[in-house]
Amino acid sequence: MYTLWYKHRCGDTFTIADAVRRNNSLVTRAANFATATRNKHCGAALELVHFNPVLVEKVQELKSLDEVEAAALIESSLRSFSEMDDFMRLAGVVKHGVSCHKRDDGQKQLVDLGRDCWLYLRRFLKVSDILDPM
Known part of the structure; x- marks a missing residue:
């Protein structure tokens, strides 16, 4: 016992x-x-x-x-690290800044988001959500 x-x-x-x-x-x-x-x-x-x-x-x-x-x-x-480039750099997604190749179909891409839109998304996105490279 x-x-x-x-x-x-x-x-x-x-x-x-x-x-x-x-x-x-x-x-x-x-x-x-x-x-x-x-x-x-x-x-x-x-x-x-x-x-x-x-x-x-x-x-x-x-x-x-x-x-x-x-x-x-x-x-x-x-x-x-609230801005897109700073966040993505800290999270290890990019080395310098976010850039995208131009699309042939004209669809919007991440870099096309306005600052207000990014900051709204950022409220729900945390650094820990980004996986480390294997």
């Missing part, structure tokens, strides 16, 4: 500790994106936890900023 109870309790403790570790890792990667490291995984983390007050504290700690400056830096970092 004791063994079953112990396994049940340790299993719960591990699950909680693992969730805390993953959340802490996300906040750390998001703070790294806001302060220096501009890569896909850190950008994806920033999209997930940009609203978290612990992120502001982490950025304050890393950059020695006050709360308002840290929040502004986070917001600026989030906006830094």
Whole structure:
């Protein structure tokens, strides 16, 4: 009986500790994106936890900023990949910018989207939605 109870309790403790570790890792990667490291995984983390007050504290700690400056830096970092070329470059889809070959049938392509249209689509598209190359 004791063994079953112990396994049940340790299993719960591990699950909680693992969730805390993953959340802490996300906040750390998001703070790294806001302060220096501009890569896909850190950008994806920033999209997930940009609203978290612990992120502001982490950025304050890393950059020695006050709360308002840290929040502004986070917001600026989030906006830094809202445009199509920046998003696609960060996600690893393109190296420099989005361009398409001209179509013979005249159909619209991704680059033909207006900025407002792109920003509307962007609300539903996250960096983590783009698969890594194999």
